[in-house]
Amino acid sequence: MTKGYTVYIIHKVRENLKYDLYDVLTSEGKTVSETFDLAKEHLLVAGQEYDPQDTEPVTLTLQNIALNKIYLTGKTAMTITFPCDRCLEPVPERMELSFERELLSEDLREKAKEGEAEECGYLDGSVLDVKALVEEEILLSMPAKILCRNDCKGLCPKCGANLNETECGCDTFVPDPRLAGLGDILEKMKQKEV
Numbered sequence: 001m002t003k004g005y006t007v008y009i010i011h012k013v014r015e016n017l018k019y020d021l022y023d024v025l026t027s028e029g030k031t032v033s034e035t036f037d038l039a040k041e042h043l044l045v046a047g048q049e050y051d052p053q054d055t056e057p058v059t060l061t062l063q064n065i066a067l068n069k070i071y072l073t074g075k076t077a078m079t080i081t082f083p084c085d086r087c088l089e090p091v092p093e094r095m096e097l098s099f100e101r102e103l104l105s106e107d108l109r110e111k112a113k114e115g116e117a118e119e120c121g122y123l124d125g126s127v128l129d130v131k132a133l134v135e136e137e138i139l140l141s142m143p144a145k146i147l148c149r150n151d152c153k154g155l156c157p158k159c160g161a162n163l164n165e166t167e168c169g170c171d172t173f174v175p176d177p178r179l180a181g182l183g184d185i186l187e188k189m190k191q192k193e194v
Protein backbone atom coordinates (compact mmCIF):
# COMPACT_ATOMS: atom_id res chain seq x y z
CA MET A 1 0.00 0.00 0.00
CA THR A 2 2.98 2.29 -0.37
CA LYS A 3 1.63 3.80 -3.54
CA GLY A 4 -1.65 4.66 -1.84
CA TYR A 5 -3.01 8.14 -2.20
CA THR A 6 -5.90 10.00 -0.72
CA VAL A 7 -8.45 12.24 -2.34
CA TYR A 8 -10.72 14.14 -0.01
CA ILE A 9 -13.82 15.78 -1.39
CA ILE A 10 -15.51 16.96 1.76
CA HIS A 11 -16.39 20.49 0.74
CA LYS A 12 -19.22 19.31 -1.45
CA VAL A 13 -22.27 17.55 -0.13
CA ARG A 14 -23.75 15.30 -2.77
CA GLU A 15 -27.48 15.21 -3.27
CA ASN A 16 -27.26 12.26 -5.64
CA LEU A 17 -27.31 9.30 -3.29
CA LYS A 18 -25.98 6.76 -5.79
CA TYR A 19 -22.20 6.56 -5.90
CA ASP A 20 -20.21 4.49 -8.39
CA LEU A 21 -17.42 2.62 -6.58
CA TYR A 22 -15.75 1.35 -9.73
CA ASP A 23 -12.80 3.74 -9.53
CA VAL A 24 -12.06 2.92 -5.86
CA LEU A 25 -12.58 -0.82 -6.37
CA THR A 26 -9.97 -0.89 -9.09
CA SER A 27 -7.43 1.65 -7.76
CA GLU A 28 -5.04 0.00 -5.34
CA GLY A 29 -4.55 1.96 -2.12
CA LYS A 30 -7.00 4.68 -3.02
CA THR A 31 -9.05 6.33 -0.29
CA VAL A 32 -11.97 8.66 -0.95
CA SER A 33 -14.09 10.60 1.50
CA GLU A 34 -17.56 11.64 0.42
CA THR A 35 -20.45 13.43 2.08
CA PHE A 36 -24.08 12.91 1.16
CA ASP A 37 -27.20 14.88 2.01
CA LEU A 38 -30.04 12.70 3.28
CA ALA A 39 -31.98 15.51 4.95
CA LYS A 40 -34.84 15.67 2.46
CA GLU A 41 -35.28 11.91 2.13
CA HIS A 42 -38.08 9.67 3.33
CA LEU A 43 -36.52 6.55 4.72
CA LEU A 44 -38.07 3.11 4.43
CA VAL A 45 -37.22 0.86 7.37
CA ALA A 46 -38.89 -2.55 7.79
CA GLY A 47 -41.72 -1.52 5.46
CA GLN A 48 -42.39 1.68 7.41
CA GLU A 49 -41.75 5.18 6.04
CA TYR A 50 -40.05 7.75 8.28
CA ASP A 51 -39.20 11.45 7.88
CA PRO A 52 -36.08 11.93 10.00
CA GLN A 53 -35.41 15.34 11.57
CA ASP A 54 -32.12 17.16 12.24
CA THR A 55 -30.29 14.86 9.86
CA GLU A 56 -26.54 15.30 9.71
CA PRO A 57 -24.86 14.65 6.35
CA VAL A 58 -23.69 11.08 5.79
CA THR A 59 -19.90 10.95 5.69
CA LEU A 60 -18.38 7.89 4.08
CA THR A 61 -14.73 6.94 3.77
CA LEU A 62 -14.02 4.35 1.11
CA GLN A 63 -10.65 2.71 1.23
CA ASN A 64 -9.38 0.24 -1.34
CA ILE A 65 -7.84 -2.63 0.67
CA ALA A 66 -7.27 -5.02 -2.25
CA LEU A 67 -8.28 -5.22 -5.86
CA ASN A 68 -12.11 -5.22 -5.90
CA LYS A 69 -12.36 -4.82 -2.13
CA ILE A 70 -13.30 -1.67 -0.23
CA TYR A 71 -13.36 -1.02 3.48
CA LEU A 72 -16.15 1.47 4.16
CA THR A 73 -16.65 3.47 7.31
CA GLY A 74 -19.50 5.90 7.70
CA LYS A 75 -21.40 8.03 10.13
CA THR A 76 -24.48 10.16 10.36
CA ALA A 77 -27.07 11.14 12.96
CA MET A 78 -30.78 11.89 12.85
CA THR A 79 -33.90 11.92 14.95
CA ILE A 80 -36.55 9.41 13.98
CA THR A 81 -40.00 9.36 15.53
CA PHE A 82 -41.19 5.82 16.15
CA PRO A 83 -44.58 4.80 17.56
CA CYS A 84 -44.55 3.51 21.14
CA ASP A 85 -44.80 -0.30 21.07
CA ARG A 86 -47.69 -0.23 23.54
CA CYS A 87 -49.71 2.96 23.06
CA LEU A 88 -48.56 4.12 19.57
CA GLU A 89 -47.80 7.67 20.78
CA PRO A 90 -44.84 9.22 18.90
CA VAL A 91 -41.44 8.69 20.53
CA PRO A 92 -38.51 10.66 19.05
CA GLU A 93 -35.23 8.73 19.17
CA ARG A 94 -31.86 10.30 18.41
CA MET A 95 -29.94 7.81 16.26
CA GLU A 96 -26.16 8.22 16.21
CA LEU A 97 -25.05 5.87 13.47
CA SER A 98 -21.47 4.79 13.01
CA PHE A 99 -20.85 1.81 10.78
CA GLU A 100 -18.39 -0.17 8.69
CA ARG A 101 -18.68 -2.66 5.87
CA GLU A 102 -16.45 -4.57 3.54
CA LEU A 103 -17.66 -4.03 0.00
CA LEU A 104 -16.78 -6.41 -2.83
CA SER A 105 -17.00 -6.06 -6.57
CA GLU A 106 -19.91 -7.81 -8.25
CA ASP A 107 -17.66 -10.72 -9.37
CA LEU A 108 -16.44 -11.37 -5.83
CA ARG A 109 -19.98 -11.06 -4.47
CA GLU A 110 -21.17 -13.70 -6.94
CA LYS A 111 -18.40 -16.04 -5.79
CA ALA A 112 -19.10 -15.40 -2.10
CA LYS A 113 -22.78 -16.09 -2.70
CA GLU A 114 -22.20 -19.69 -3.80
CA GLY A 115 -23.44 -21.85 -0.98
CA GLU A 116 -25.16 -19.12 0.97
CA ALA A 117 -27.46 -16.70 -0.77
CA GLU A 118 -26.91 -13.37 0.89
CA GLU A 119 -28.35 -10.33 -0.83
CA CYS A 120 -26.71 -6.96 -0.59
CA GLY A 121 -29.53 -4.47 -0.98
CA TYR A 122 -27.38 -1.35 -1.16
CA LEU A 123 -25.06 -2.42 -3.99
CA ASP A 124 -26.16 -2.66 -7.60
CA GLY A 125 -23.19 -3.72 -9.71
CA SER A 126 -20.53 -1.27 -8.55
CA VAL A 127 -23.04 1.42 -7.58
CA LEU A 128 -23.52 2.09 -3.89
CA ASP A 129 -26.99 3.23 -2.82
CA VAL A 130 -26.20 5.44 0.19
CA LYS A 131 -29.83 5.77 1.19
CA ALA A 132 -30.37 1.99 1.22
CA LEU A 133 -27.17 1.56 3.23
CA VAL A 134 -28.36 4.05 5.87
CA GLU A 135 -31.81 2.43 5.94
CA GLU A 136 -30.19 -0.94 6.66
CA GLU A 137 -28.06 0.65 9.37
CA ILE A 138 -31.14 2.19 11.03
CA LEU A 139 -32.82 -1.23 11.03
CA LEU A 140 -29.75 -2.78 12.70
CA SER A 141 -29.53 0.04 15.27
CA MET A 142 -33.22 0.42 16.10
CA PRO A 143 -33.99 -0.07 19.78
CA ALA A 144 -35.54 -3.52 20.31
CA LYS A 145 -38.29 -1.96 22.38
CA ILE A 146 -39.64 1.54 21.88
CA LEU A 147 -41.63 2.84 24.83
CA CYS A 148 -42.87 6.39 25.52
CA ARG A 149 -42.05 5.63 29.19
CA ASN A 150 -41.01 2.48 31.00
CA ASP A 151 -44.36 2.01 32.70
CA CYS A 152 -46.50 2.76 29.63
CA LYS A 153 -49.87 1.12 30.23
CA GLY A 154 -50.68 0.77 26.53
CA LEU A 155 -54.10 0.73 24.90
CA CYS A 156 -57.25 -0.91 26.18
CA PRO A 157 -57.71 -4.11 24.14
CA LYS A 158 -61.47 -3.51 24.07
CA CYS A 159 -62.06 0.17 23.31
CA GLY A 160 -58.55 1.31 22.25
CA ALA A 161 -58.38 4.08 24.87
CA ASN A 162 -54.87 5.19 25.88
CA LEU A 163 -54.66 3.83 29.42
CA ASN A 164 -51.92 6.36 30.32
CA GLU A 165 -54.51 9.11 29.92
CA THR A 166 -57.77 7.56 30.98
CA GLU A 167 -59.41 4.72 32.89
CA CYS A 168 -61.95 3.48 30.38
CA GLY A 169 -63.42 0.98 32.86
CA CYS A 170 -63.79 -1.79 30.26
CA ASP A 171 -64.02 -5.37 31.50
CA THR A 172 -60.79 -6.79 30.09
CA PHE A 173 -61.07 -10.08 31.97
CA VAL A 174 -59.85 -12.85 29.66
CA PRO A 175 -61.37 -16.21 30.57
CA ASP A 176 -59.04 -19.17 31.01
CA PRO A 177 -58.95 -20.80 27.53
CA ARG A 178 -59.34 -24.27 29.08
CA LEU A 179 -62.59 -23.15 30.72
CA ALA A 180 -63.70 -21.60 27.44
CA GLY A 181 -63.38 -25.09 25.89
CA LEU A 182 -65.49 -26.51 28.69
CA GLY A 183 -68.12 -23.87 27.87
CA ASP A 184 -68.29 -25.20 24.28
CA ILE A 185 -68.83 -28.76 25.51
CA LEU A 186 -71.61 -27.67 27.86
CA GLU A 187 -73.21 -25.75 24.99
CA LYS A 188 -73.19 -28.86 22.75
CA MET A 189 -74.63 -31.03 25.53
CA LYS A 190 -77.45 -28.55 25.94
CA GLN A 191 -78.20 -28.62 22.20
CA LYS A 192 -78.40 -32.45 22.23
CA GLU A 193 -80.88 -32.39 25.08
CA VAL A 194 -83.26 -30.19 23.09
Ligand SMILES: [Zn+2]
Nearest residue numbers: 084087148152
Ligand atom coordinates in the same frame (compact mmCIF):
# COMPACT_ATOMS: atom_id res chain seq x y z
ZN1 LIG B 1 -46.60 4.30 25.28
Ligand SMILES: [Zn+2]
Nearest residue numbers: 156159168170
Ligand atom coordinates in the same frame (compact mmCIF):
# COMPACT_ATOMS: atom_id res chain seq x y z
ZN1 LIG C 1 -61.52 0.27 27.28
